[in-house]
């Protein structure tokens with residue numbers, strides 16, 4: 315048995331694949347940088363969320379559901395939000411609540427579990443102020459012209475995560491307008507800024523608002539670290555590695571007397587649109603919300619995990635179409651499975667964990683989240699199931715040999731385990747083929763299926779064919795099986 319293979323994960327900080335060792339297996343902690351909520355999230359954001367979700371699900375499988383604490387924040391204070399609220403002439407919270415809600419619904423639609431904690435920045439301003447005060451008192455930060463900056467020259471490890479050289483950063487950083495006279499070093503970054511358009515909180519450094527980086531450092535500490543200063547895993551998109559994550563490390567390590575912010579850093583690669591990067595200037599940004607109009611969330615999710623998280627993912631319509639075909643094929647097999655009365659006995663979790671098919675798939679994921687390998691193992695699992703169902707066709711319904719029931723039962727349990735690990739195949743197989751159908755159409759197709767079933771029973775082949783042809787004209791296929799006639803979209 316290979317069940318006890320350890321989880322190995324590529325640590326961006328050490329640039330090595332390492333065996334994951336949590337500080338406390340009863341409370342494994344992970345943090346993921348969440349959205350700034352002033353507009354819709356795009357498919358690149360979705361990739362980062364799905365990668366973290368797969369890791370979250372895997373950790374829950376290994377350590378137990380209640381032993382993993384996953385925090386993903388909501389950035390609800392930001393210049394862009396303030397600007398948007400002003401443009402739309404609405405209160406800031408109207409914008410942030412609306413888009414936080416859309417974000418959560420979009421992610422739920424692509425199968426992401428709700429994180430254990432979802433802290434909002436505006437509710438943790440005190441913690442940020444406390445951390446900034448600490449950094450000032452330890453001389454890692456300084457006040458200048460109503461701002462507070464982090465002095466990167468005081469932290470010799472600055473640049474370690476991103477592989478940047480501190481000297482180069484200090485001399486080479488680009489300055490935003492008006493910052494030259496305020497900063498000691500070009501690469502210094504802001505911890506506190508003066509109020510903007512009346513948005514600000516009182517603090518020892520004047521009325522103002524936090525910089526983006528300090529938000530995550532303060533919230534990760536507050537929400538995840540009940541004892542000590544170090545979380546187990548920090549994840550996020552590669553685009554956040556520098557400067558955001560580098561700055562998070564600088565702030566946390568210096569505020570906490572050298573304790574690491576996170577023991578493992580997990581970064582997913584970019585998602586590209588064909589040969590191009592996705593960007594507003596090219597005009598090729600695809601929003602999760604828009605994609606959900608045309609594709610089922612499971613199709614989008616499967617497409618996102620079809621490349622290893624450390625490889626770039628080329629996002630095309632063809633990728634989505636192929637994922638749709640995969641899922642259609644798998645759901646067709648599941649539909650076939652559920653229309654046969656195998657009279658399964660519910661297996662216990664222990665029996666499932668010994669299922670070799672499940673082992674193969676979880677072991678792929680334990681090897682640095684190898685979703686590509688897991689999907690290919692899943693393909694073979696469905697091939698096996700198809701062979702077993704063909705075998706079952708040789709018997710009258712309900713009259714199957716015990717050995718066959720046992721084999722099918724094993725595959726079925728393995729599939730349930732895989733579905734909860736990968737977050738796909740969670741729909742009812744009958745409903746899957748009826749997606750995007752209005753209630754009126756659904757009644758019409760139900761009626762046509764019923765008409766054909768009755769016609770076939772009374773051997774009225776003409777009427778049975780007519781029902782089939784009429785369904786066809788609506789893009790619907792009627793399928794005859796042991797339990798009657800059902801329909802699915804073409």
Ligand SMILES: [Zn+2]
Pocket residue numbers: 346347348530558562
């Ligand atoms: Zn962050």
